[in-house]
Amino acid sequence: DSGVTQTPKHLITATGQRVTLRCSPRSGDLSVYWYQQSLDQGLQFLIQYYNGEERAKGNILERFSAQQFPDLHSELNLSSLELGDSALYFCASSADSSGTEQYFGPGTRLTVT
């Protein structure tokens, strides 16, 4: 157990819908990273937040957005869902903003039908 929690574990929804994935970092960690793991794209970085502020953006679609709240948990919002958005979404946390050691959560498996 890494100490990073993610909910829900599984999510099945239809195309065009919007979902919210939630992540709670390890106690004391200020940075949260979101990654997407899909069969065709592999593991890709989406976005990083540090202490409530966006720090870095990767291959995140405009239909996707995220935020980090004052209690440091983070939410990833995915809207206008397409079949190709089906993937495992991982959250990772690290103590500082440098990302030298990231601890991963169990992931949320999103299936878009």
Add this chain to the structure above:
Amino acid sequence: AQSVSQHNHHVILSEAASLELGCNYSYGGTVNLFWYVQYPGQHLQLLLKYFSGDPLVKGIKGFEAEFIKSKFSFNLRKPSVQWSDTAEYFCAVNAPSTGRRALTFGSGTRLQVQP
């Protein structure tokens, strides 16, 4: 842009065989290197990491990796694999000193250990 290549996509070994998984990265600056393991249905777990110093790094579960700067490589090794090592292995790199804090992952190597 930095990238990570893992040349072996699927490796099948018998128990007690030795393992070496290749990882090469393309980035000219100072990097941090990582190997993560993902057991079936589970999250990514850190096996080992290299930031600086001794290029031979020892991790958990008997794994080690060697950083060869001239070859831009960070290969993972284990002298004798067990059935429980069956998993997917990912090499990753970041470069915080240049602002690249997020991990760039290789495509992964699926290891299957046969009893």
